[in-house]
Amino acid sequence: MTALTTPYLWYSTRATGIVALLLLTLVVFLGTFVANRIGGTIVGRFEINELHRSLSIVAVIFLALHIVTTVIDSYVATGWLSTVVPFASPYKTTQVAIGTIAFDLILAVWISSLLKVRIKNATWRFIHWFSWIAYITALVHAAMIGTDTKGTTGLAFVAFSAGAIVVAGLWRFFGRPTRAGGRTALSPLARAARPAAPSAKSANSPFPRDQRPTSKGRPRR
Template identity: 40%
Template sequence: MPDVSLWHVARASGFVATLLFTATVLLGILGPMRVGTPSWPRFTLAGLHRNLSLLSLALLGIHLVSVAVDSYVPITWADLFVPFVSAYHPFWLGLGTVSFDIFLALLATSLLRPRINPRMWRLLHWSAYLCWPLALVHGLGIGTDALSSWPLGLSVLCTLAVLAGVAWRIAATLARRRAPDAAARKTTTMARLS
């Protein structure tokens, strides 16, 4: 019977990385919304976002190494960095590779953030909204049991959480933009009534 321990490591690290990346994306969504309380200040969210990103990277590293070392499927080290060249499920693995490459760019630019124009950094950081769904679709497409009950449920819950976070951020941004207009209209109305 073949040793399946590396398959279990790859599978488990992929699932946990998905959860951590989802949490990282959610914290990234909350950060610009200036969410915080006296007991949970905003800088805590930023620190948690950064630390979860690094923890996600560690889990992703375990996932990648276990996939490359496992001889059951023909995935080479180059396949982990160069998208769509693998002999094993080139499309699905390629999506994961593109996501990983984007994540590396996000990590590098975040580490260099003090030396990068803030607008450029923000623009680059928006690519996280591409990185996360690519990784999720990669897992659904290449995972040996990704479409069975609990793995599929995990993917659905992660998707719903991120969509809810994005909807909340869009609604908050629109409300913030409308507030000055409403205040200006109220001031104009009050001036006319005076």
């Protein structure tokens, strides 16, 4: 590698790492919003979903900057192989490897989402669960190797992120709605008067009455 030893690469690595972690926190929260059927009144549910998708791309861009600036900074020897293969970095092998594992998991989630229309939805969902492990791994990586996570502010940031992911996880698990989140109040149709013919309406529904979930109770999986 050419001798790229300006300190600015190192500063960029630190800064983009912090921003990437913050963005990942946001993306995880927005994903929890979508799964828990938040929205539908002031903002649409589809808008939260679109924000989740768009912000995840921004997070991946910052993650790419974080990784590229780390590798081309020749002050520490990591090497291109260590971006995807864990334990390939001579510099701080374990700590870098944890970040590599996080990146591999994020890569899996990202690629499966790009291919979402081409793969089975169950496959996509299974891979999407990796994002929780990816976030926790990334946080451990930040806490172990982060230059900025040593001081009070940095430790507060790590604690905030850890608290956020725990809150999101608990909320995702316990705050799961019933399968259907109900009518959303956003669309013009929702504001219009309901047709006063429930029998004709349910005849149109593609779901037979006995297969419908009730408004109470756990989702059937």
